[in-house]
Amino acid sequence: MKIKIGVFFGGKSVEHEVSIITAIQAIENMDKNKYDIVPIYITKDNKMYCGELVGDISNYKDIDNLIKNSTQIILAPRDNKVQLLRCDKKIFQNDVYDYIDIAFPIVHGTNVEDGTLQGFLKMFNLPYVGCDVISSSVGMDKYVCKCVLRDNNIPTLECKSISTKDYNENPESVIKMLEDKFSYPVIVKPINLGSSVGIKIAKNQAELQEAIENAFTYSRKILVEKAIKNLKEINCSVVGDYESAKASECEEPVKTDEILSYKDKYISGGKKTGAMKSMNASVLKLPADIEKSEKEKIQSLALKTFDVLGCSGVIRIDFMIDKDTNEIYVNEVNTIPGSLSFHLWKATDLSYTKLLDELIDLALKRNREEKNITYSFDSNILSGVSMNSLKGGAKLK
Numbered sequence: 001m002k003i004k005i006g007v008f009f010g011g012k013s014v015e016h017e018v019s020i021i022t023a024i025q026a027i028e029n030m031d032k033n034k035y036d037i038v039p040i041y042i043t044k045d046n047k048m049y050c051g052e053l054v055g056d057i058s059n060y061k062d063i064d065n066l067i068k069n070s071t072q073i074i075l076a077p078r079d080n081k082v083q084l085l086r087c088d089k090k091i092f093q094n095d096v097y098d099y100i101d102i103a104f105p106i107v108h109g110t111n112v113e114d115g116t117l118q119g120f121l122k123m124f125n126l127p128y129v130g131c132d133v134i135s136s137s138v139g140m141d142k143y144v145c146k147c148v149l150r151d152n153n154i155p156t157l158e159c160k161s162i163s164t165k166d167y168n169e170n171p172e173s174v175i176k177m178l179e180d181k182f183s184y185p186v187i188v189k190p191i192n193l194g195s196s197v198g199i200k201i202a203k204n205q206a207e208l209q210e211a212i213e214n215a216f217t218y219s220r221k222i223l224v225e226k227a228i229k230n231l232k233e234i235n236c237s238v239v240g241d242y243e244s245a246k247a248s249e250c251e252e253p254v255k256t257d258e259i260l261s262y263k264d265k266y267i268s269g270g271k272k273t274g275a276m277k278s279m280n281a282s283v284l285k286l287p288a289d290i291e292k293s294e295k296e297k298i299q300s301l302a303l304k305t306f307d308v309l310g311c312s313g314v315i316r317i318d319f320m321i322d323k324d325t326n327e328i329y330v331n332e333v334n335t336i337p338g339s340l341s342f343h344l345w346k347a348t349d350l351s352y353t354k355l356l357d358e359l360i361d362l363a364l365k366r367n368r369e370e371k372n373i374t375y376s377f378d379s380n381i382l383s384g385v386s387m388n389s390l391k392g393g394a395k396l397k
Contacts, residue, residue, distance in 0.1 A: 013109030
């Protein structure tokens, strides 16, 4: 009997469109002899839809029409399954649209990749692919992630986190604090976004103020750190879990500006080499132009980062090499990378279809292990509770 997989994508995120591409790309490469696939599209206002149109990339040119001709669903545990129930059931129509055995979240960015969707799925005791709630949320918060990595002796650049409250109360004081701490240029980024959205380099005070205000349009907290002047960026993927993991080949993004932009990643390659091939393969050197010793160090750091954060499934870690000092730093972690980094694994003779099989197997393994963990115990604490005690007469210890 085939495993029924619900592929979740979209969501309330600035990376909504990238998620659609990644998900449908993955669906096209799943082994249809093993899996029945149910595409589940999450709109930007967090409604979920299924239907014949949802799994076809061409229908996302007119999302209003797609929604109009699709079925809005909600998840519900029923009869030992997680069922997809119709929200607008017609008379004499069965309220059950379908069911799923396992969830495959293929989402990017805030409100979905950051542990939100993972926590939602966990509430249904539903096996799901990829990082768990904690590793997803830590990986998404650039500041928290850097703190955890530094505490485990993994090199990252020194940085400062700033909130809208800090800045709005005294912008001049914040600017002075940053100028005292860092020399220009600095890089400013939203604390919880990917795909290079909201990132700017500032070379003077005016540019710093502009970059801060731009980043705050995407997040209530931002990160500021020293910009490496002579920079080489390297990406490496890891697949596995806490027991066993392996690092991929390394790639080198090619920039058209000072930083790798959203356009570089997803648009500038055009139709033949752009998104549906591997987001934008035309802006990558694969393998990266680095020394063997650098590659081995990056792969070692990638595995350590994966382990320290408690990751599972496939992630991509972005590294920075300061070519003036040859120092290597972990920049950030992508717990659900664009295209699931399949091209990095293809370079190691692991096909996209086999990669997807491995991710699904890892999710089922984790679910089996979690069934052996005790999450509750019998207690008589409620037997002695009365309404009078709830009014303040009793003290709970």
